[in-house]
Amino acid sequence: MTQYLIRRALQSILILFIISVILFGLVSSFPGGIMASYEENPDYTAEDYARLRAKYGLDQPVPVRYARWLGSMLQGDWGNSFVTRRPALQEIADRLPNTMLLMGVGFIVTLVIAIPIGIISALKQYSLLDNIITTLAFAGQSLPVFWFGLLLIIVFHVKLGWLPGAGMMTLGAEFSLIDRVKHLVLPVTMISLVTAAGYVRYTRSSMLEVINQDYLRTARAKGLYEQTVVLRHALRNALIPVVTLLALDVPYLFGGALFTETIFGWPGMARLFFDSALKPDIPVIMAVLMIFSALIVVSNLLVDVIYVLLDPRIRLS
Numbered sequence: 001m002t003q004y005l006i007r008r009a010l011q012s013i014l015i016l017f018i019i020s021v022i023l024f025g026l027v028s029s030f031p032g033g034i035m036a037s038y039e040e041n042p043d044y045t046a047e048d049y050a051r052l053r054a055k056y057g058l059d060q061p062v063p064v065r066y067a068r069w070l071g072s073m074l075q076g077d078w079g080n081s082f083v084t085r086r087p088a089l090q091e092i093a094d095r096l097p098n099t100m101l102l103m104g105v106g107f108i109v110t111l112v113i114a115i116p117i118g119i120i121s122a123l124k125q126y127s128l129l130d131n132i133i134t135t136l137a138f139a140g141q142s143l144p145v146f147w148f149g150l151l152l153i154i155v156f157h158v159k160l161g162w163l164p165g166a167g168m169m170t171l172g173a174e175f176s177l178i179d180r181v182k183h184l185v186l187p188v189t190m191i192s193l194v195t196a197a198g199y200v201r202y203t204r205s206s207m208l209e210v211i212n213q214d215y216l217r218t219a220r221a222k223g224l225y226e227q228t229v230v231l232r233h234a235l236r237n238a239l240i241p242v243v244t245l246l247a248l249d250v251p252y253l254f255g256g257a258l259f260t261e262t263i264f265g266w267p268g269m270a271r272l273f274f275d276s277a278l279k280p281d282i283p284v285i286m287a288v289l290m291i292f293s294a295l296i297v298v299s300n301l302l303v304d305v306i307y308v309l310l311d312p313r314i315r316l317s
Contacts, residue, residue, distance in 0.1 A: 008304070009301075012297045015297055016293060016294060016297060019290075020066075020293075021066065023289050024065075024069065025066075027286055028062050028065070028066075028282075030282075073290075078283060078286070079283030079287070080283060082281045082282065082283065083276075088283040088287040091272060092284070092288065092291065095267060095268050095269045096269055098266065098267050099261070099266075099268035101184075102168075102184065102187055102257060106191035106192050106195070109188055109192040110191070110192045110195045110199060113193075113200075114195075115242075117196075118200045118201070118204045118206075119203060119204075119230065119235065121133040121134065121204040122207035123230070125208065130204075134201070134204075137197045138197070138201075140194055140196065140197025140200075141194075141197045141198055141201075143197075145259045145260075148193075149186075149187075149259065149260065149263040150263060152186045152189060153165040153166075153263070153264075156185075156186060157186070165264070166264055167183060167264075167265050167267075168180065168183050168266055168267060170183075186264060187260045187261075187266055191257075191260055195249075202241065202242050202245055203242055206239070206241050206242055207238045209238070216229055243303065250299045257269070257270035257271075258270040258271070258273070258274055262274055269291075273285065273288045276288070
């Protein structure tokens with residue numbers, strides 16, 4: 001496995017390099033670029049524009065600018081935000097814990113909801129309960145995320161006044177765990193219910209493929225309890241395709257937080273990316289995109305490792 005991990009690590013570095021080239025080229029081709037905000041200011045002269053272009057390196061060809069950016073990034077300098085003048089990594093470091101809190105709780109709630117319901121749906125195949133679960137799963141996958149989030153705010157914040165509708169804490173108040181949990185309820189509900197719908201269907205489908213296998217009949221013939229057969233033997237093999245989806249969805253959850261953090265005013269990385277794209281704040285945009293890309297590459301590697309842990313018959317070579 002060690003040789004495999006080393007080989008995959010080298011491949012990942014090459015993939016990230018290619019991704020960085022593509023992203024830098026796309027970001028550099030933004031209409032107007034970083035000079036758009038200055039061009040709207042009538043107080044700037046042609047000399048001022050030339051000075052600013054030289055300051056940001058825009059008077060150099062794109063390959064030269066990329067080489068300079070890559071060299072600085074490898075040395076830990078990801079550039080300074082054009083808006084706040086702070087290091088881009090510092091901007092991300094301030095927002096990353098907030099996104100990890102929101103996405104982590106949402107991810108856990110999603111699994112707690114989806115996996116048990118998917119198992120029950122598979123064991124009760126074609127029953128009334130199975131039909132109800134399948135129908136609700138289809139409905140959940142069809143929900144527009146932004147519409148569902150706004151609906152939650154209207155019902156539970158505007159109409160009922162039970163829960164806060166924006167932010168991650170009450171401004172001006174001392175830290176309170178209860179207050180933090182209240183601010184988490186609506187965004188986590190939005191993320192988990194919509195995401196869980198897909199996982200319910202995947203778990204059900206995976207369980208149906210294994211529950212009638214010969215090795216499960218053998219386990220039952222040995223006198224094992226049905227709960228042991230389902231959880232220890234069937235679920236472990238059924239989770240292999242689900243794990244693939246889970247690992248690949250980790251970066252999607254961080255990226256997909258854009259709607260959630262925007263609707264609920266959550267100060268996370270996705271909201272930072274959205275605000276930076278409107279400026280445009282190139283150093284912050286590139287830093288966020290590279291982190292998301294690294295998450296995708298690492299999650300693919302983790303999938304292979306988790307396969308071996310779930311099924312010892314799988315060998316990495």
